[in-house]
Amino acid sequence: MSPAQARADVIVVGAGIVGSACAHELARRGLDVLVLDDRRGGATAVGMGHLVAMDDNPAELALSAWSLELWRHLAPDLDDASAYRNCGTLWLAADDVEMAAADAKRATLAAHGLDCQLLGARALATAEPALRDGLHGALRVAGDGILYAPNAAEWLLAKGGARIIRHAAQVVQVCGNLVRLADERWLRADAVVLANGIHAADLCPDLPLRPKKGHLLITDRYPGRIHHQLVELGYVTSAHASEGTSVAFNAQPRPTGQIFLGSSRQFDTLDRRVEGPVLARMLRRALDYLPGLAGLNAIRSWTGFRAASPDGLPLLGPHPGQPGLWLAVGHEGLGVTTAPASARLLAAQLFDERPPIDPTPYQPQRFPLAQSAVPAQEARP
Amino acid sequence: MSEHYDLLIVGAGPAGMAAALAAAPSGARIALLDDNPVPGGQIWRDGPGAHLPPLARRLRDGLERHAIPVWSGTRVVAAAGPQALLLEDPTRGWRVRYDRLILCTGARERLLPFPGWTLPGVTGAGGLQALIKGGLPVAGERLVIAGSGPLLLASAATARAAGAHLLRIAEQAPLAALARFTAGLPRWPGKALQAARLFDHRYRAGSHVLEALGDDRLEGVRLWQDGSTVELACERLACGFGLVPNTQLAEALECALRDDAVAVDDWQATSRPHHYAAGECTGFGGSELALVEGAIAGHAAVGEQTQARRLFPRRQRWQRFADALARDFALDPRLKTLARPDTLVCRCEDVPYAALAGRDGWTDAKLVSRCGMGACQGRICGGAARVLFGWTPPAPRPPLSPARIETLLCLEDEA
Numbered sequence: 001m002s003p004a005q006a007r008a009d010v011i012v013v014g015a016g017i018v019g020s021a022c023a024h025e026l027a028r029r030g031l032d033v034l035v036l037d038d039r040r041g042g043a044t045a046v047g048m049g050h051l052v053a054m055d056d057n058p059a060e061l062a063l064s065a066w067s068l069e070l071w072r073h074l075a076p077d078l079d080d081a082s083a084y085r086n087c088g089t090l091w092l093a094a095d096d097v098e099m100a101a102a103d104a105k106r107a108t109l110a111a112h113g114l115d116c117q118l119l120g121a122r123a124l125a126t127a128e129p130a131l132r133d134g135l136h137g138a139l140r141v142a143g144d145g146i147l148y149a150p151n152a153a154e155w156l157l158a159k160g161g162a163r164i165i166r167h168a169a170q171v172v173q174v175c176g177n178l179v180r181l182a183d184e185r186w187l188r189a190d191a192v193v194l195a196n197g198i199h200a201a202d203l204c205p206d207l208p209l210r211p212k213k214g215h216l217l218i219t220d221r222y223p224g225r226i227h228h229q230l231v232e233l234g235y236v237t238s239a240h241a242s243e244g245t246s247v248a249f250n251a252q253p254r255p256t257g258q259i260f261l262g263s264s265r266q267f268d269t270l271d272r273r274v275e276g277p278v279l280a281r282m283l284r285r286a287l288d289y290l291p292g293l294a295g296l297n298a299i300r301s302w303t304g305f306r307a308a309s310p311d312g313l314p315l316l317g318p319h320p321g322q323p324g325l326w327l328a329v330g331h332e333g334l335g336v337t338t339a340p341a342s343a344r345l346l347a348a349q350l351f352d353e354r355p356p357i358d359p360t361p362y363q364p365q366r367f368p369l370a371q372s373a374v375p376a377q378e379a380r381p
Numbered sequence: 382m383s384e385h386y387d388l389l390i391v392g393a394g395p396a397g398m399a400a401a402l403a404a405a406p407s408g409a410r411i412a413l414l415d416d417n418p419v420p421g422g423q424i425w426r427d428g429p430g431a432h433l434p435p436l437a438r439r440l441r442d443g444l445e446r447h448a449i450p451v452w453s454g455t456r457v458v459a460a461a462g463p464q465a466l467l468l469e470d471p472t473r474g475w476r477v478r479y480d481r482l483i484l485c486t487g488a489r490e491r492l493l494p495f496p497g498w499t500l501p502g503v504t505g506a507g508g509l510q511a512l513i514k515g516g517l518p519v520a521g522e523r524l525v526i527a528g529s530g531p532l533l534l535a536s537a538a539t540a541r542a543a544g545a546h547l548l549r550i551a552e553q554a555p556l557a558a559l560a561r562f563t564a565g566l567p568r569w570p571g572k573a574l575q576a577a578r579l580f581d582h583r584y585r586a587g588s589h590v591l592e593a594l595g596d597d598r599l600e601g602v603r604l605w606q607d608g609s610t611v612e613l614a615c616e617r618l619a620c621g622f623g624l625v626p627n628t629q630l631a632e633a634l635e636c637a638l639r640d641d642a643v644a645v646d647d648w649q650a651t652s653r654p655h656h657y658a659a660g661e662c663t664g665f666g667g668s669e670l671a672l673v674e675g676a677i678a679g680h681a682a683v684g685e686q687t688q689a690r691r692l693f694p695r696r697q698r699w700q701r702f703a704d705a706l707a708r709d710f711a712l713d714p715r716l717k718t719l720a721r722p723d724t725l726v727c728r729c730e731d732v733p734y735a736a737l738a739g740r741d742g743w744t745d746a747k748l749v750s751r752c753g754m755g756a757c758q759g760r761i762c763g764g765a766a767r768v769l770f771g772w773t774p775p776a777p778r779p780p781l782s783p784a785r786i787e788t789l790l791c792l793e794d795e796a
């Protein structure tokens with residue numbers, strides 16, 4: 001059986017926030033896109049949806065800052081269900097060392113043109129009275145926000161109108177610009193974009209992706225307790241760890257009045273179960289910062305997997321060994337934030353244009369990726 | 382260090398009480414817990430408006446005589462390690478370890494959405510019963526009861542005893558099925574008598590609710606009856622469409638299910654060693670079946686196979702009654718079509734039917750609509766979605782019901 005030409009210019013594998021943003025961008029540029037997703041669900045369905053400027057390295061800052069700008073630009077058109085709020089982030093400093101780190105972060109972000117200011121202990125207590133006494137202050141980043149990512153992904157796809165066709169199907173093999181579906185059909189398009197998160201490694205085993213498990217918990221509705229996304233500065237240390245289990249305080253005010261708590265990081269497990277000891281450690285950390293949470297009711301906890309690359313940056317661009325295959329994977333704990341800019345970077349490379357930021361740090365060829373696996377016999381065009 | 386018991390029993394309804402009393406003479410260290418204020422479960426729910434039958438009193442007295450600790454107002458929040466549970470009551474959260482566990486978590490009413498079902502004045506059939514036993518005055522109020530199964534009759538009896546003016550019991554099962562069921566009743570002592578007291582001219586077979594009418598509260602109900610629609614003015618409508626086994630805790634403990642109920646063998650043992658289940662969480666069948674299953678589980682859990690086996694014939698008799706119930710009160714597929722596009726399915730999050738129809742499954746629907754994401758975590762709309770769309774919600778995650786964050790801190794130590 002020879003592969004059928006998909007009735008589309010591009011096939012996108014995965015309808016999470018990244019695949020949806022890619023499809024949206026390609027449709028905006030006039031291409032017909034076929035989006036394949038088997039609805040197994042991914043990180044988009046479980047993540048926190050904090051839109052946050054991260055500056056662990058210049059490339060991360062360049063991508064996240066640009067992407068935040070794109071989200072703010074989309075915001076007025078987003079539907080209610082996407083629940084975008086420009087609540088800003090407070091990076092909390094527990095002591096002098098962290099206050100110095102806050103100041104350094106301020107300098108970095110400000111140099112990049114981001115609106116941010118340091119709050120002293122008193123200003124912090126006024127802004128967020130539920131925080132414990134004794135914190136030294138915080139860095140407020142005004143442009144950050146939150147998003148309900150599953151519905152934002154739906155919205156991005158819907159905005160593509162007739163140019164985006166969605167098909168519920170499992171992809172079991174990719175080979176350059178060919179994909180094989182679970183029903184043994186092969187489809188071909190001018191380009192295939194692999195955007196199926198942690199599962200990309202099933203289809204392309206050479207991708208250097210590791211799962212990083214995270215726990216989250218949500219409370220019942222308690223409106224008005226907190227106002228910003230609250231993150232401890234120690235979060236950066238937790239997010240950087242490459243082994244072991246770490247937790248950091250991260251709290252989000254949901255538009256429903258619920259309080260959404262993170263976060264934990266664990267390596268190399270794909271067990272979805274909530275682990276009591278990890279959850280409890282994470283909550284103890286949260287109580288360190290918000291003691292008033294102790295008596296509030298939690299209604300649910302769950303877990304998810306971030307797709308982590310060795311350098312923490314996503315892989316955006318052509319697969320060096322498989323002509324016709326493009327990668328948009330490895331977004332770790334920041335893919336909701338960086339989806340729109342990732343899509344722009346990918347599209348710019350597909351159209352052979354110069355994007356507003358340098359694409360090199362994100363290009364897949366920085367890793368040793370294998371040549372195309374020989375396509376199955378029947379697949380040869 | 383957490384507390385330890387030889388045998389822990391969750392649920393103090395007929396099954397849980399019978400299990401505790403069967404196991405007590407063995408000398409095992411037993412504890413019984415339940416989220417209601419007093420033991421009795423759904424059927425013997427206590428309160429200012431309740432009249433407890435002698436059997437219920439005897440069971441309660443038995444628990445006292447054996448000095449079995451009963452933790453009332455206590456919920457299981459989560460599994461907390463290999464053989465341990467995390468519990469919460471109004472004042473504290475704590476961990477309890479056990480050698481053997483018996484799940485007697487019972488069942489809850491199945492509520493199905495129809496236009497107007499969220500109006501004040503509309504409740505579940507068992508729900509109304511519980512409200513009356515809790516002291517809700519209904520004297521002189523006009524009442525319609527609709528849905529399916531013997532619980533409608535029990536609810537009617539309670540409401541009439543409390544002075545409600547019962548206009549109609551609308552049973553969705555067709556007359557032929559009911560005739561078959563009642564013809565079999567004499568085989569089960571007591572049941573025929575119960576039925577005779579309850580059936581009367583207000584009872585209609587093959588009849589179901591179409592809509593609850595009213596603006597700010599219930600003013601009337603439109604029913605399908607004898608092939609046409611009728612409207613009745615009333616202040617109360619109580620609807621229940623059979624029972625759904627409470628399997629959340631069993632699922633959290635990774636016990637296998639069969640037909641949406643906890644799967645058990647002859648000894649009431651679940652698929653997980655040292656874990657037993659009895660009563661309506663293993664499938665509905667009435668309090669008599671729950672009692673005998675509970676006793677078998679209690680004996681089996683303390684190693685008394687002979688005593689357990691002696692009860693097998695009794696269980697079998699009541700199991701036949703349960704099978705007849707399941708067969709004759711099967712839900713009419715038309716009940717799936719009552720909801721309109723704007724009828725709420727999820728009350729916690731105000732999600733209408735139209736937001737769910739056409740989605741790919743429970744998880745997909747939940748993600749885009751927030752259905753099941755509220756405080757009840759899909760306990761109500763999940764049961765409805767199962768009937769309406771054939772969706773199965775995934776196994777529950779902790780907490781099994783809303784729990785204080787400080788309680789969850791006890792999960793830190795799994796030793």
Ligand SMILES: Cc1cc2nc3c(=O)[nH]c(=O)nc-3n(C[C@H](O)[C@H](O)[C@H](O)COP(=O)(O)OP(=O)(O)OC[C@H]3O[C@@H](n4cnc5c(N)ncnc54)[C@H](O)[C@@H]3O)c2cc1C
Pocket residue numbers: 013014015016017018019020036037038039040041042043044045046047048049050051052149169170171172195196197198199200213214215216303304305306307328329330331332333334335336337338
């Ligand atoms: C606990 C946690 C907290 C997070 N918090 C944040 C945060 O606050 N801010 C932030 O920006 N990011 C956060 N993230 C990260 C963010 O959620 C992810 O980076 C992002 O959702 C990744 O999106 P994606 O589209 O690449 O992948 P996914 O969302 O995983 O989507 C992949 C899609 O592909 C489909 N699929 C997979 N395999 C196949 C196949 N073989 N065939 C067909 N379809 C397939 C799946 O069904 C799925 O829909 C968090 C992640 C986790 C786990």
Ligand SMILES: Cc1cc2nc3c(=O)[nH]c(=O)nc-3n(C[C@H](O)[C@H](O)[C@H](O)COP(=O)(O)OP(=O)(O)OC[C@H]3O[C@@H](n4cnc5c(N)ncnc54)[C@H](O)[C@@H]3O)c2cc1C
Pocket residue numbers: 391392393394395396397414415416417421422423424455456457458485486487488489490506507508510532535536624627630659660661662666667668669671781
């Ligand atoms: C709403 C309702 C009303 C009913 N009214 C009648 C009636 O009037 N007459 C009649 O003959 N039959 C009635 N039934 C049916 C009757 O309950 C059963 O036939 C039978 O008695 C079931 O006994 P059981 O012990 O299996 O369960 P139940 O009596 O349901 O007892 C289960 C107990 O476990 C508790 N529980 C469950 N999960 C947890 C947890 N995680 N933590 C702590 N506690 C937990 C529940 O609160 C409950 O008290 C009713 C059923 C329902 C659902």
